Amino acid sequence: MTARRSSTKLIGPRRAMAWMIGAGLGALILSGCSNLPRGGPKSSEIFRFGAEGGAVENAPVQMLDVNGNVTRRLQEVMEPQSFAELLGNAAPYGSVVGRGDVLDVGVWEAPPAVLFGSYGAASPGPEGVAAVSAGANTGLPQQIVNQDGTISVPFAGAIQAAGRTPEAIARDIQSRLTGKAHDPQVVVRIVRNAASDVTVVGDVATSTRMPLTTKGERVLDALASAGGVRQPVGKMTVQITRGNTVAAMPLSAVIGDPRENVRLKASDVVTALFQPYSFTVLGAAGRNEEIPFESTGLTLSQALGRIGGINDQRANVRGVFVFRFEDPAVFTANGKAPPPTSDNGKVPVIYRVDMRNPGTLFAAQSFPIRDRDLIYVSNAPLADFQKFLQAVSQIVYPIISVQRILNP
Numbered sequence: 001m002t003a004r005r006s007s008t009k010l011i012g013p014r015r016a017m018a019w020m021i022g023a024g025l026g027a028l029i030l031s032g033c034s035n036l037p038r039g040g041p042k043s044s045e046i047f048r049f050g051a052e053g054g055a056v057e058n059a060p061v062q063m064l065d066v067n068g069n070v071t072r073r074l075q076e077v078m079e080p081q082s083f084a085e086l087l088g089n090a091a092p093y094g095s096v097v098g099r100g101d102v103l104d105v106g107v108w109e110a111p112p113a114v115l116f117g118s119y120g121a122a123s124p125g126p127e128g129v130a131a132v133s134a135g136a137n138t139g140l141p142q143q144i145v146n147q148d149g150t151i152s153v154p155f156a157g158a159i160q161a162a163g164r165t166p167e168a169i170a171r172d173i174q175s176r177l178t179g180k181a182h183d184p185q186v187v188v189r190i191v192r193n194a195a196s197d198v199t200v201v202g203d204v205a206t207s208t209r210m211p212l213t214t215k216g217e218r219v220l221d222a223l224a225s226a227g228g229v230r231q232p233v234g235k236m237t238v239q240i241t242r243g244n245t246v247a248a249m250p251l252s253a254v255i256g257d258p259r260e261n262v263r264l265k266a267s268d269v270v271t272a273l274f275q276p277y278s279f280t281v282l283g284a285a286g287r288n289e290e291i292p293f294e295s296t297g298l299t300l301s302q303a304l305g306r307i308g309g310i311n312d313q314r315a316n317v318r319g320v321f322v323f324r325f326e327d328p329a330v331f332t333a334n335g336k337a338p339p340p341t342s343d344n345g346k347v348p349v350i351y352r353v354d355m356r357n358p359g360t361l362f363a364a365q366s367f368p369i370r371d372r373d374l375i376y377v378s379n380a381p382l383a384d385f386q387k388f389l390q391a392v393s394q395i396v397y398p399i400i401s402v403q404r405i406l407n408p
Contacts, residue, residue, distance in 0.1 A: 043319030057342035092216030098195020202272035283377035284314035319378035
């Protein structure tokens with residue numbers, strides 16, 4: 001009897017301790033259900049954030065579904081620039097002289113020369129006919145066009161050269177020498193072109209100034225004169241600055257479309273820009289990382305393919321989102337006023353992608369992905385429940401083990 005009583009007294013405290021441990025762990029389970037590990041917000045939380053007018057950088061967030069209408073609007077507003085449309089195909093350079101150019105002026109006189117000296121003499125020819133040798137070129141020094149746009153020619157004085165073609169300058173010199181020289185003939189040519197240059201800078205082998213000729217140099221000619229670009233063609237953007245107009249296009253688009261390889265004008269600045277575009281993917285996707293893409297652009301369907309799609313075991317097929325700071329022009333269709341913009345002048349937008357809708361898959365083939373976009377794939381409700389069960393099992397199994405030890 002004494003042994004049984006002592007055993008009963010021992011079992012009682014053990015059971016009490018087990019129940020205390022179980023109650024404590026149960027409280028931890030209940031308090032931690034809402035704090036299970038997650039890779040981001042739930043779909044319901046994102047919808048509630050948009051519906052309640054959650055603000056980002058002092059601007060309310062706009063929520064839009066990815067569909068055909070939205071995709072067409074984005075394509076209309078963000079249509080890529082075109083050199084052919086914005087700059088036009090300039091006429092070939094017409095050898096117009098500018099300030100700082102170096103000119104060579106050649107003057108001929110018919111014999112007998114009376115102004116610049118004797119360059120020919122009569123000599124008996126066949127059958128007693130006199131033959132006259134042609135006049136020779138007068139060795140005038142090369143002329144540099146002054147800041148006032150003039151050059152100085154002996155016996156002709158100051159000649160306006162800037163803004164004129166070599167042919168017009170030659171006719172002016174010839175008219176002034178008429179009556180002073182014997183049947184003068186004048187030829188003017190540009191030795192060094194200092195005014196009609198194109199500047200090539202940026203991520204090229206060598207920054208340079210390319211003189212324009214009557215050939216009519218184009219964009220790719222300018223890049224070739226600088227030794228080409230130093231980065232892969234697919235990651236390069238070409239920018240042309242002409243006066244107050246600035247236009248930019250992917251280099252691969254200029255190479256692929258001859259119409260975009262436009263002729264250049266004097267004082268144009270061609271800049272080769274290395275722009276490694278990228279987007280970031282988070283959540284229940286095939287992989288979470290920053291994904292680079294080409295300057296020619298990327299669609300949503302291509303982006304999903306590059307990340308390996310969404311995770312079948314975790315993803316909510318109705319909870320794929322694209323976070324972006326959007327251009328206000330997207331919202332001004334039909335005369336509508338744009339929504340408030342954030343501190344950076346853009347509108348914070350969340351685009352929802354419903355992968356269960358077949359129509360969305362068609363729209364995704366044209367929906368453009370932009371630089372610095374964030375694609376987020378939320379967890380399915382069942383995946384969160386499975387996480388809860390796993391957390392419970394990790395806590396319950398130790399309790400059962402303790403009870404087995406205390407109650408052998």
